[in-house]
Amino acid sequence: MRLVQLTVPTGKRETILEALDERGVDYVVTDENSNREYTAVVYFPLPSQAVEGVLDELQDAGIDEDAYTVVVDAETVVSRRFEALREEYDNGDVESDRISRQExxxxxxxxxxxxxxxxxxxxxxxxxxxxxxxxxxxxxxxxxxxxxxxxxxxxxxxxxxxxxxxxxxxxxxxxxxxxxxxxxxxxxxxxxxxxxxxxxxxxxxxxxxxxxxxxxxxxxxxxxxxxxxxxxxxxxxxxxxxxxxxxxxxxxxxxxxxxxxxxxxxxxxxxxxxxxxxxxxxxxxxxxxxxxxxxxxxxxxxxNLFTHGETEERVRRRVVGLVVIVLVFAVFLGAITYSSFVTSTFEENARGEVELVLDEEEFAQYQLLEFEVVMDQDYPFIGPERVVVTIGGPPGESPPELADTLHERINQHADDPVGVEIRYVGLVER
Incomplete structure (x- = not known):
């Protein structure tokens, strides 16, 4: 709800009050004694969604920018006419909920x-x-x-x-x-x-x-x-x-x-x-x-109604321009997203390969303790630089064929060669 206060230019008093009466708006009029070119000040409450239409109509009736209009929040308005006015403007759509253009x-x-x-x-x-x-x-x-x-x-x-x-x-x-x-x-x-x-x-x-x-x-x-x-x-x-x-x-x-x-x-x-x-x-x-x-x-x-077409064209041009530029950047972000997807897929596949190798009978005595993919620093399109695999097994044993097998199997899932670092930890049974 809003409380509107506006000055009435000389000769426009009756026109403005008639416009408010036609709208069913309650108002209070006080005389203006500041020796300026105004005869009165009108106060009237309005639903928020009615402010723009009423002010536009009053402007057409003679309220120009040389006068002043003040719109403030109103906490409570008790009036049957006001309730009827609010129901008239409340259509349940987006426009009925918005504030006025001026606000x-x-x-x-x-x-x-x-x-x-x-x-x-x-x-x-x-x-x-x-x-x-x-x-x-x-x-x-x-x-x-x-x-x-x-x-x-x-x-x-x-x-x-x-x-x-x-x-x-x-x-x-x-x-x-x-x-x-x-x-x-x-x-x-x-x-x-x-x-x-x-x-x-x-x-x-x-x-x-x-x-x-x-x-x-x-x-x-x-x-x-x-x-x-x-x-x-x-x-x-x-x-x-x-x-x-x-x-x-x-x-x-x-x-x-x-x-x-x-x-x-x-x-x-x-x-x-x-x-x-x-x-x-x-x-x-x-x-x-x-x-x-x-x-x-x-x-x-x-x-101004005469500027609607010009403004619509301006909005269209700016929207098209923004959409084109945003799409260009979106393609760039999409490329980064795809790069991240490829990296995540590699990490998942590489870990799976390590687990499959260690499940083979000849490497059954070894177990995966830790798996890490170290990324390069080539931002924004980062990728895997090396894979660090920590394996536990019998003390003093580290078969070279295990490292070779892991290196070969992991690099099957990489677009570029990836270093594979094997860290062996001896496990003692108790």
Missing amino acids: LQAEAESLTPTFAVYSIMTIISAVVATAGLLLDSPAVVVGSMVIAPLIGPALGAGVGTVINDEDLFVESVLYQILGVVLAIAAAAVFAWMVRITNVVPPGLAIGEVDEISERLAPDLLSLAVALGAGVAGIISIATGTSVALVGVMIAAALIPPAAAAGIAIAWGQPSAAIGSTALVLVNVLSVNLAGLLTLWYAGYRPE
């Missing part, structure tokens, strides 16, 4: 902080995320998402497009570009300082840290996070519900991958940053694409 624009603008605050919060978020990744701490990484101020620019571009506010669109795009650059740069500088000061153990292999490695070689499922965040973000602000948790979800798609890219750069492995940087870019584009499509589906259109 949406104000909400999108309010979610984007000033340049200084945005920059500082983005840098802090990236630094905290970098620390969390290096500590291999999911809790710290989640904490970095909470403080990231990314939701406003991420959704503002779509809002600016559908309501024909190019200033909002341009500002949101620039903020997003700045956010990505700042996050990666801040992460790289912080990680470099941590490395040269030996805050982390010297010789730390970033590929062995789970929180980092999973973002250096992202898979296709990462797209679902970004698309879901974009849809959820728009639905949250369009229905007037809390956007705090959705903001965390959007940050989850952007901040940790950016921090992983910065860490890879600081560790002198720019090729390892390719996957995480691609993930950041595709997530940014996916959030914008999902938000734009959701806004158009929810029925948001420009204020």
